[in-house]
Amino acid sequence: MIQSIVHIALVVDDYDEAIAFYTKKLHFTLVEDTYQPEQDKRWVVVSPPGSVGTTILLAKAxxxxxxxxxxxxxxGRVFLFLNTDDFWRDYNDMVERGVEFVRKPAEQDYGTVAVFKDLYGNLWDLLQLNEDHPIAKRMK
Structure with missing residues (x-):
């Protein structure tokens, strides 16, 4: 059996401001933005750069x-975990673009991590897993 999580819904206040944050501050790709007239809503999907896995569905409340x-x-807990192949490159870029980090970078047993807020206050980990971490091995 093969299954995968395709989307994680993230409740947002406004489609356009959420798209701007994820594409401009985090460099995510806008995968889809389709208006659904029968429901008067949009189907908006973003994905981290280079990712072929789970995407984020920006779902307006x-x-x-x-x-x-x-x-x-x-x-109030960390909700999403953004893994990167170069922690310091992405951390410095995000700081330069005005992303608010609420926990400083730290070296942990599993890798390097810092916690940031998205535009609405959800907490995210920016992390670079060590090469020997079980998830890092699966991504190779």
């Missing part, structure tokens, strides 16, 4: 009960 989750999808 469309009901009042969804609005409190914008920026708080994981209750």
């Amino acid at each position: 469309s009901k009042p009960e969804q609005e409190p989750f914008v920026g708080n999808q994981a209750g």
